[in-house]
Amino acid sequence: MQAVTLDDVAVLAAVSAKTVSRVVNGDARVSPDTRQRVQAAIASLGYRPNLAARSLATSRSGLIGMFAPLIGGSHFFGELMREAIRACRQHGYHLAIEEAGVHSMRNVDAYREGLRKLRCEGMVLPAPVCDDLELLDALDADGVRYVRISPALEVARSVAIVADHAAGARAVAQHLWSIGRRRFGLVTGMPHQASSPLRRDGFLAGLAEQGITADQMAIVAMPDLIRDTGWGAAGGGVPNIIDLGRHAGAQLFDRDCRPDAIFTYNDELAAGVVSQARDRGIDVPGQLSVVGFDDSDAARLCWPPLTTVRQPIARIAAQAVDILITGDPQDQRTILCPVELVVRGSSAAV
Incomplete structure (x- = not known):
């Protein structure tokens, strides 16, 4: 079976191949309607970018990094990682995961010895890693963008996504x-x-x-x-x-x-x-x-x-990835996500 090409996506989306390339590479200059049409064509055809070729052509790695806190039995972080992987895949990216606090290594050292070498284009930082100021300083020094989830310190320092x-x-x-x-x-x-x-x-x-x-x-x-x-x-x-x-x-x-x-x-x-x-x-x-x-x-x-x-765990993960790939590099807003009480069998009237 012949591989789907970038030109195939362009024909289906009724745009130029250059526009498809911009969407795949996260160019913010593409209009939302056009981006949505191209992404729908990519999903319909099952197009997968050649990450190695794209990296050589654009000096971009196609990778988003994420720190996962070392907490046993946490379903929240498992779902957050899974949804971030899906969001990256929709953009033609991959997620690289580093375990926070492993072997008592400082997060900043784990970054320098791991994710930094992979040239990740952005970082998703859930709590409590998002408040590691030493790590944030290192990311800022390297010019690596990051989105923090529920930070407590210096909230206005970057984009922050916070549930209510x-x-x-x-x-x-x-x-x-x-x-x-x-x-x-x-x-x-x-x-x-x-x-x-x-x-x-x-x-x-x-x-x-x-x-x-x-x-x-x-x-x-x-x-x-x-x-x-x-x-x-x-x-x-x-x-x-x-x-x-x-x-x-x-x-x-x-x-x-x-x-x-x-x-x-x-x-x-x-x-x-x-x-x-x-x-x-x-x-x-x-x-x-x-x-x-x-x-x-x-x-x-x-x-x-x-x-x-x-x-909304899935929404939080997807929004963090989307901001890193397609958002404004100068964006420093705080995004408040609504929550919902779900009543099930563990609570009932006396």
């Missing part, structure tokens, strides 16, 4: 109150991640509207869980988030006044809480409602399926 964490957590509090829950537990994330305090404060704000204050509820912090389980010690390995959720559940269930509703920083922690509840004979959702955040695969794999806050 506070609004989502507030909706959780309102939902739990509306179904008659009155004793609340909260499992937070890491404080250095911007999304953690936003979700915590949003949840507390939602409860404050009903007259519940922070000192009237049980709060378990992930840093304490990591220390308690020994994962923070030398050689302790990578923390598995579901196991951390089980430990959090144990702490909350051992209290004199056991919560009848628990909100966790993410779906994996929520799945761990549900697992611990099942081991102790606590009925979910009859005796206990549990809510997570992200709407990752973990929410649907858990039983009962988790009530959670859906953030």
Whole structure:
């Protein structure tokens, strides 16, 4: 079977071969309508650019880099990487992934010894790597563009894509109150991640509207869980988030006044809480409602399926890649993505 050529795409899209080349190479001068028509023709014909030839002709690598945080059992980062791979493929690019924090190597050293040599044209930086200022300085010095996902530091430094964490957590509090829950537990994330305090404060704000204050509820912090389980010690390995959720559940269930509703920083922690509840004979959702955040695969794999806050993981990944390949190099805006409360079987009326 003869390979599809750039000229074939041009004929189907009713444009010149030069215009197709511009779309494939991420030239921002192509109009959105034309770009969409060319991309549709590429998808229809199954055209695949010759990356080696393009690199020689344009001095571009056809690669986007991404740092993946070293966190065990995180479905969110798995989905983010998968969707970024798909987005790159649609542009005729490939995604190169570097594991953050591997072997205690600094992220900036991992970049210099790995992704830098590949001449990546842009970087997708999820939290908490996006707040590694030393890495950002190195990328700026090399002239490598980057898009950060949920940064906490120097947010205006680059394009940032942020889900509306506070609004989502507030909706959780309102939902739990509306179904008659009155004793609340909260499992937070890491404080250095911007999304953690936003979700915590949003949840507390939602409860404050009903007259519940922070000192009237049980709060378990992930840093304490990591220390308690020994994962923070030398050689302790990578923390598995579901196991951390089980430990959090144990702490909350051992209290004199056991919560009848628990909100966790993410779906994996929520799945761990549900697992611990099942081991102790606590009925979910009859005796206990549990809510997570992200709407990752973990929410649907858990039983009962988790009530959670859906953030648009696929949209975030695709938008980050699109900005790097086709966007304005001077773009430094912050993009706020709406979220949605998804009610499933893990929460119900008392």
